[in-house]
Amino acid sequence: MQDKRKIRIALIMLGATVFVFLTFRYLLPYVYPFILAYFLVVAIMPVVKFLNHKLKLPKSIGALITLLLLVVILCLILCFVGVKVAQQARMLIRNLPIYQSVVLSNMNDGCNCLEKIFELSKGTVLNIVQKNVNDFLISIESNIMPMMTEQTLSIVLKAVGVFTVIFIILLAVILIIQDLDSMKMYYENxxxxxxxxxxxxxxxxxxxxxxxxxxxxxxxxxxxxxxxxxxxxxxxxxxxxxxxxxxxxxxxxxxxxxxxxxxxxxxxxxxxxxxxxxxxxxxxxxxxxxxxxxxxxxxxxxxxxxxxxxxxxxxxxxxxxxxxxxxxxxxxxxxxxxxxxxxxxxxxxxxxxxxxxxxxxxxxxxxx
Structure with missing residues (x-):
């Protein structure tokens, strides 16, 4: 009896793992906008109810006003943060050679200590470090910088896709709020x-x-x-x-x-x-x-x-x-x-x- 119980539990755990993996792999990419819309409904529902009770606004209108305010606030924050982060990232990439020289000068003493400890010829450790750092900088210049400048079209297309998903989420929020009571009854039955x-x-x-x-x-x-x-x-x-x-x-x-x-x-x-x-x-x-x-x-x-x-x-x-x-x-x-x-x-x-x-x-x- 105990063995059957263990086998049952093991099969349930395996089945749950496979079910979650397959759901996340194949179903989630198609339904995530509506899942996010549901969570957004849960988040804004207190405000919508407040506008409905106090100002007698229909729930759909209250949801639309709340969403517009939320989108404006988030866009302002994201634009400000995004611009600042992009500027600092570009500055960091441009200044990498300067930081390379500063780091190498500070590491010179450490490399000399390692050479004395392991009885290596002078400059061995430093040359290895310089080679690795130079390879890293070359990979950045050859990969990241062209990607930032040459893939503008793909970035624009991805941005259009993101805005399309956001529009679907916002539209789904309004539709869910309109039919929330009937959806709840259907779910409970x-x-x-x-x-x-x-x-x-x-x-x-x-x-x-x-x-x-x-x-x-x-x-x-x-x-x-x-x-x-x-x-x-x-x-x-x-x-x-x-x-x-x-x-x-x-x-x-x-x-x-x-x-x-x-x-x-x-x-x-x-x-x-x-x-x-x-x-x-x-x-x-x-x-x-x-x-x-x-x-x-x-x-x-x-x-x-x-x-x-x-x-x-x-x-x-x-x-x-x-x-x-x-x-x-x-x-x-x-x-x-x-x-x-x-x-x-x-x-x-x-x-x-x-x-x-x-x-x-x-x-x-x-x-x-």
Whole structure:
């Protein structure tokens, strides 16, 4: 009996994994605008209801006004940030030869030390470093710069595609809000409502909480880093701040992957003030994540960092850059499906599930 139960659980886990993979690979590219539209409806619905109750505006008109204001605000922010990041990226690429000479001059002493330790002839280590740096710069000049200048047409076509998707999402939002009540009734009368409701509620609780928490934390971290780099007069404060904010979302790596080595280099080069600012920025990022992450997530995710990192790695390999987000969502969805089909299962090796959550799942299952 125990063996049959194990085989059943293993088959359910395998089936859930295959189902999620195939859905993300083949179905998601065609339906993601409507999924995003639904999440946008959930986000703006409080404002739409407020306009409907207080100003007696129809929900479709309230949704249109809310969306227009949201689009204008987001466009202004994205245009400002995008222009600044593009300017700083171009400046960084143009100034790479200057930074090369500065880095090589600072590394000269270190290379001499290594040559003495390993009893190498003078200039051996430095020549190797110079060759690698020159190859890196040549690859940038031959690949990245032509791509930025010669692929204007493809960039324009992609931009048109993005705007088309955005238009479809906005139109879908208005249509969903118009028929929200009838869609809800249809959903509640659906034959697989019980099973879908358990999975979707768990995914909404965990998946949305994860995305919202990571988005807020990345934004705050990027803002702290940008402000700190601005204080030390860094020309690429916004660009580097955004990069560090993205790195901070990775388990284990975090902002310290960039900030700590940077601070050490500044200390070795006797830039005490800049090193102190960088270390302060790192501490603020760590304190912010430690303080806000439990409040934003609570016990709704509970996935151990190693499994989050594995899901990100697999996601990037299967789905490209967007897999950085899809990987953890896929893991949350797989766990939600398995829990819905095996409510008695305690996934101790993967999920930190507290007693209240277990009882709520079992009560919900028995009730329905």
């Amino acid at each position: 659906f034959i697989f409502y019980k099973e879908l409701h358990i999975v979707i509620s768990k995914l909404a609780e965990a998946g949305i909480a994860y995305l919202r928490a990571q988005g807020i934390l990345m934004l705050i971290t990027a803002s702290i880093c940008t402000g700190g780099l601005f204080l030390i007069g860094n020309k690429y404060a916004l660009l580097i701040g955004i990069v560090i904010g993205i790195f901070d979302a990775f388990p284990v790596l975090g902002s310290g992957f960039i900030l700590v080595p940077w601070a050490i280099i500044l200390l070795l080069t006797k830039n005490i003030y800049q090193a102190a600012i960088i270390l302060t920025v790192y501490l603020l990022c760590q304190l912010t994540r430690q303080f806000l992450e439990p409040k934003l997530l609570g016990n709704r995710i509970g996935i151990k960092p190693i499994f989050t990192l594995m899901s990100m790695y697999l996601g990037v390999n299967f789905f490209g850059v967007v897999g950085f987000i899809l990987g953890p969502i896929a893991l949350v969805l797989i766990i939600a499906i398995v829990k819905s089909l095996c409510p008695e299962l305690e996934m101790k090796s993967i999920v930190k599930t507290n007693k209240n959550e277990k009882m709520n799942i079992l009560k919900f299952w028995k009730k329905h």
